[in-house]
Amino acid sequence: MKSPVYLFIVLELSFCLTACRQRETVFIDFPESEPLSVFEVRRIEGVYMRYPFRIRKTDSCLYVMDLHGSEYFCHEFDYPSMNYRRSFAKRGRGPGELSDAENIRLSHQAEVWILDANNAQMNGFHANVDSVFRKIALDKRLIRSLDFVIYQDSLFIVPDYTGTHRFDILSPDGTVKESRGYIPLKKRNKDIPDPVYAQAWRGFLDYNPETGLLAIATQLGEVIEIYDVPGDSLVSVIYGKEGEPRFQYGGGYAIPDGIMGYGDIFAGKENIYALFWGHSFKNIRRNQSIEGGNRIQVFDLKGHPVKQYLLDRYITGFCIDEEHGIITGLDVNSDQPVVELRIEN
Amino acid sequence: MKTKSGIIMCILMLASIINMSFASSQGYSSLDLENIEMLSSGENNGFCLGTGSVDCPKTSIKAILVAYY
Numbered sequence: 001m002k003s004p005v006y007l008f009i010v011l012e013l014s015f016c017l018t019a020c021r022q023r024e025t026v027f028i029d030f031p032e033s034e035p036l037s038v039f040e041v042r043r044i045e046g047v048y049m050r051y052p053f054r055i056r057k058t059d060s061c062l063y064v065m066d067l068h069g070s071e072y073f074c075h076e077f078d079y080p081s082m083n084y085r086r087s088f089a090k091r092g093r094g095p096g097e098l099s100d101a102e103n104i105r106l107s108h109q110a111e112v113w114i115l116d117a118n119n120a121q122m123n124g125f126h127a128n129v130d131s132v133f134r135k136i137a138l139d140k141r142l143i144r145s146l147d148f149v150i151y152q153d154s155l156f157i158v159p160d161y162t163g164t165h166r167f168d169i170l171s172p173d174g175t176v177k178e179s180r181g182y183i184p185l186k187k188r189n190k191d192i193p194d195p196v197y198a199q200a201w202r203g204f205l206d207y208n209p210e211t212g213l214l215a216i217a218t219q220l221g222e223v224i225e226i227y228d229v230p231g232d233s234l235v236s237v238i239y240g241k242e243g244e245p246r247f248q249y250g251g252g253y254a255i256p257d258g259i260m261g262y263g264d265i266f267a268g269k270e271n272i273y274a275l276f277w278g279h280s281f282k283n284i285r286r287n288q289s290i291e292g293g294n295r296i297q298v299f300d301l302k303g304h305p306v307k308q309y310l311l312d313r314y315i316t317g318f319c320i321d322e323e324h325g326i327i328t329g330l331d332v333n334s335d336q337p338v339v340e341l342r343i344e345n
Numbered sequence: 346m347k348t349k350s351g352i353i354m355c356i357l358m359l360a361s362i363i364n365m366s367f368a369s370s371q372g373y374s375s376l377d378l379e380n381i382e383m384l385s386s387g388e389n390n391g392f393c394l395g396t397g398s399v400d401c402p403k404t405s406i407k408a409i410l411v412a413y414y
Contacts, residue, residue, distance in 0.1 A: 051396055051407075067407055068396050100405065118405045146400055199402060219399070253402030255411050263398065284410055291397060291409070316398065 028222070028240040030297065032307040034343075036327070042082045042338040047075050052330040052337045054264070054317040056106050061085075063112065064330065064338065065104040065317075073101035074114060074125075082338070088130040089114050089123065096132045098123060105150050115148045115158075122148070122156060122174065136174040143195065149207035149214065151229065157214060159203050163194025166225070167205070167214065181227060184237045185244070192249050199254035200247040208267040211301055217262035217274045220245035224262070224274055226303050236303030242278070257281055263293050264317045271306060272299045273320055291332050292316045313339055 042062070053067035062079040066072070072087035090097045099118035106112055111133075112125040120142070124134040138145055138158075145158035145168075155177065156170040166181030183201045203216035203225070213235065214227040222240030227233070246258030264275040277293035292314030298306040315329035320343075327341045393401035395409030402411065 051398075053398060067398060117400075144400075199400070202400060251403070255402070256399055260399075281410065285412070 026236060026238045026303050026305070028238060028297065028305050030305045030308040033310055034307055035310045035312070036296075036341045036343065037312045038339045039342050040340040041336050042080065042328075042340065043336050044075075044077065044082055044338060045084070047084055047087070049075065049337060052316065052332055054104050055319050055328055055330050055338070056104055057319050057321070057328055058106065062328070062338070063104055063106070065089075065101055065114070067101065069101065073098055074104060074112070086128075086130060088112075088125055090130075096135075102145075103147050105148065107150050108153055113148075113150065113156075115145060117144055117146055120145065136172070138174045139168075139170065139176045141176060142168060146202055147205045149205050151207060152209075157205065157207060157229070159198070159205060159216070161195060161198045163196070163198035163201075166216070167227070169229075180229075180232065181225075181234060184223065184225060193252070196247075196249055196252070196254045200245045200256070204262060204265050206265045206267040206272075208269060210269050211267065213267055213272070213301060215265050215267040215272045215274070217265040218245050219263070220247065220256050220258060220261050222259070222261045222276070222278075224265070224272070224297075224299065224303070226272065226299075226301075235301075238299065238303045238305075240276075240297075260284070260289075263315075266318065266320050268320055268322045270301075270322055272301065272303075273297070273318075274299070275315065275318055290314050296327065309341075309343065311341060315339070 049066040050070060051066055051068040052064050054065040056063045057079060060079055062077045064075050069091055071091060073089040073091060075087045076085040078085060089101060098116045100116050102115040102117045104114050110127050114123045116123055120138040122136040123132045126133050143161040148156050148158045151157045151169060154172045158168050158170060160166055160168050160179060165179035166183055168176050169178040171177045183197055200220055202219045205216055207214045212228055212230040214229050216225040221244050222242035223244060224238040226235040228235050242259050247254040248257050260277040260279045262274050263277050266273040274297045275293045276295040276297055279289040283289045294311040294314045296309040300306055313331045314333055316332045318327055318329040320327050325343045327343060329339050330337045331339050393404060393406060393408035393411050397407055397409030399408050399411055401408045
């Protein structure tokens with residue numbers, strides 16, 4: 001008679017333990033730090049970039065997005081020769097022009113997508129065509145999307161700027177298909193509106209379609225979140241020693257405080273890599289800081305710390321070829337920003 | 346008592362002067378002044394400085410620093 005009761009209790013405990021393990025909160029402590037030096041500078045001739053910020057690479061082509069491009073936001077080069085091909089995504093207010101560029105993504109259909117947050121639009125470019133082939137107006141409920149990834153070839157994922165969720169999945173027409181997750185606040189002040197928290201917790205995204213994992217790294221503080229998007233679950237929240245984003249609430253906005261945290265993130269097949277700046281705003285105000293981060297933190301797909309790379313450059317954006325063990329980064333402080341570093345496979 | 350109050354007042358004034366002069370030598374001159382924007386002009390004012398990657402609230406630029414007054 002008692003056996004079914006005990007069996008029920010054991011099953012319930014097993015279920016609870018499994019559920020708890022699905023959302024781990026891990027504090028960053030890297031078992032290993034490895035210094036890395038630039039082994040190759042991919043020289044660019046004839047193209048001036050004011051603030052190279054994002055880089056995307058294929059076997060034969062390299063794209064650099066200039067966050068503060070004065071004429072064009074994007075430049076394309078042959079890779080590895082770095083012969084200049086073209087500049088596109090023209091800055092301006094005319095038809096087909098962009099007011100802003102937050103990130104650049106390459107689709108499997110060889111399309112190049114650029115998010116214009118100021119105009120709340122996704123802009124699609126074909127290879128070898130400088131004009132926009134498609135503009136997608138984003139759902140007005142999103143307020144202001146500051147990053148994006150391509151999901152399931154035709155959808156987009158953007159961070160949620162309303163603060164009511166963590167990210168939104170958009171339909172091909174730019175409307176919100178689904179909102180998921182929550183900002184992993186330990187304590188919420190009810191006098192601070194949700195969008196203010198969303199500003200403070202502004203995160204950079206990357207998604208890997210083979211693993212199904214979406215990684216988010218906060219620009220302030222030191223927090224990384226990993227979501228299993230197809231499985232609709234939170235895999236892990238990882239806090240570094242700098243902890244949650246810090247901010248002051250003023251004028252209805254989140255005024256950054258504490259530190260500049262992460263600057264970019266790459267969701268690989270084997271690991272997740274996050275570029276950490278770690279500069280305090282106190283030092284930034286005193287002009288005692290440099291743009292970019294020189295630490296790439298490596299986590300496994302469950303969010304456990306693997307190692308940390310210490311670079312000899314400060315970079316703003318990067319991508320990783322895990323198969324060949326190459327990090328390609330953007331040194332915004334150099335006249336030749338495209339640099340490569342080698343890592344062990 | 347009056348002497349003590351006077352000394353305290355002088356110290357406070359001196360501290361204010363030192364703080365103001367320190368704030369004015371923060372090295373802002375090396376930043377890109379083209380990107381200075383003023384935020385709301387209500388009770389709370391702030392501004393965005395420099396050419397960076399921090400999304401400036403209310404305006405549409407990316408800055409190094411968002412200061413708050």
